[in-house]
Amino acid sequence: MIQVDRLTKQYGPVTAIRDVSFNVEKGGIVGFLGPNGAGKTTTMRILSCFMPATGGSARVAGYDVFSQSLEVRKRIGYLPENIPLYGELSVSAYLDFVAEIKGVDRSERKRRVADVMDRCDVTDVQHRLIGKLSKGYRQRVGLAQALVNDPDVLILDEPTIGLDPVQVAEIRALIKSLSGQHTVILSTHILPEVSMVCEGVIIINRGRIAAQGSLDRLAEEFFPTSRIQLQIVGPVEVVGPALRQVPGVLRVEHEGPADGAGIYLVESMRDRDVRDSLAQLVAERRWGLLELHQLGMSLEEVFLRVVAGEEFGGGA
Ligand SMILES: Nc1ncnc2c1ncn2[C@@H]1O[C@H](COP(=O)(O)OP(=O)(O)O)[C@@H](O)[C@H]1O
Numbered sequence: 001m002i003q004v005d006r007l008t009k010q011y012g013p014v015t016a017i018r019d020v021s022f023n024v025e026k027g028g029i030v031g032f033l034g035p036n037g038a039g040k041t042t043t044m045r046i047l048s049c050f051m052p053a054t055g056g057s058a059r060v061a062g063y064d065v066f067s068q069s070l071e072v073r074k075r076i077g078y079l080p081e082n083i084p085l086y087g088e089l090s091v092s093a094y095l096d097f098v099a100e101i102k103g104v105d106r107s108e109r110k111r112r113v114a115d116v117m118d119r120c121d122v123t124d125v126q127h128r129l130i131g132k133l134s135k136g137y138r139q140r141v142g143l144a145q146a147l148v149n150d151p152d153v154l155i156l157d158e159p160t161i162g163l164d165p166v167q168v169a170e171i172r173a174l175i176k177s178l179s180g181q182h183t184v185i186l187s188t189h190i191l192p193e194v195s196m197v198c199e200g201v202i203i204i205n206r207g208r209i210a211a212q213g214s215l216d217r218l219a220e221e222f223f224p225t226s227r228i229q230l231q232i233v234g235p236v237e238v239v240g241p242a243l244r245q246v247p248g249v250l251r252v253e254h255e256g257p258a259d260g261a262g263i264y265l266v267e268s269m270r271d272r273d274v275r276d277s278l279a280q281l282v283a284e285r286r287w288g289l290l291e292l293h294q295l296g297m298s299l300e301e302v303f304l305r306v307v308a309g310e311e312f313g314g315g316a
């Protein structure tokens with residue numbers, strides 16, 4: 001649904017993005033993750049025909065964003081970083097205006113506007129002036145204007161920035177409810193947002209794509225091993241070496257106290273489950289097993305590994 005091929009953008013001497021390539025399949029929500037200044041807004045502006053690239057190409061819904069921008073515009077909804085809402089218009093008048101400039105048929109306009117106001121939960125405030133609305137409501141109106149032409153693709157640039165925690169939760173829920181009917185690409189510099197809202201992730205850092213795929217696939221790529229944490233009551237000098245002898249175990253780290261119930265971190269290949277063998281060993285040696293569990297891998301860890309060695313300049 002979105003095909004980006006070696007996209008590059010220069011602002012004078014500044015290279016904002018370089019050779020950015022990725023694909024987004026139809027349906028679902030993809031997170032476009034990167035620290036501030038990574039090139040998220042630049043990429044999204046190009047995808048939404050807001051400005052041309054310096055090099056490379058991009059297709060949205062099958063159309064080229066440069067040579068067929070009218071066709072692209074009909075099929076996308078774009079929520080920019082700073083929405084230029086018209087403060088002196090009422091919500092419904094504004095949405096009607098956007099529907100008109102997006103080429104929604106006059107006969108359909110009323111129904112479309114009513115429908116998006118309902119979906120974005122702004123029907124109650126439809127007669128209020130946009131300038132008088134809270135930030136949370138303004139963001140809903142921003143989503144409504146992006147949706148008013150019933151686009152195939154939604155491009156949302158940091159849709160939760162500047163909202164309070166309650167509003168953030170509401171907007172995330174609203175965005176989640178849109179997947180299925182639309183293909184959504186959402187930029188964020190907030191790591192947990194990706195795991196909460198998105199199915200796939202594209203990580204951009206310093207203008208370059210650093211990794212992409214489902215969280216599971218990235219886990220396999222960047223974390224080929226899995227880790228098991230055990231708490232065992234037994235003599236440290238015997239337990240550690242014995243755990244290391246278990247077939248499939250690559251590494252053992254002793255983390256806990258030197259005597260008593262020690263904590264051990266055991267690493268094995270991701271596709272080899274050694275938990276049963278570990279438990280059997282502990283039982284045979286008649287040690288005490290207080291805990292045995294597989295450690296999860298957070299997106300944060302993937303992210304840190306992906307950008308490892310590069311300076312992480314993002315403010316959270
Ligand atoms: N209009 C502009 N003129 C010059 N440099 C810009 C302009 N817009 C963005 N940049 C630079 O391009 C890089 C990427 O910016 P941007 O796409 O806004 O990143 P993000 O949205 O990920 O924070 C940054 O280094 C930024 O300073």
Ligand SMILES: [Mg+2]
Pocket residue numbers: 040041042081158
């Ligand atoms: Mg930005």
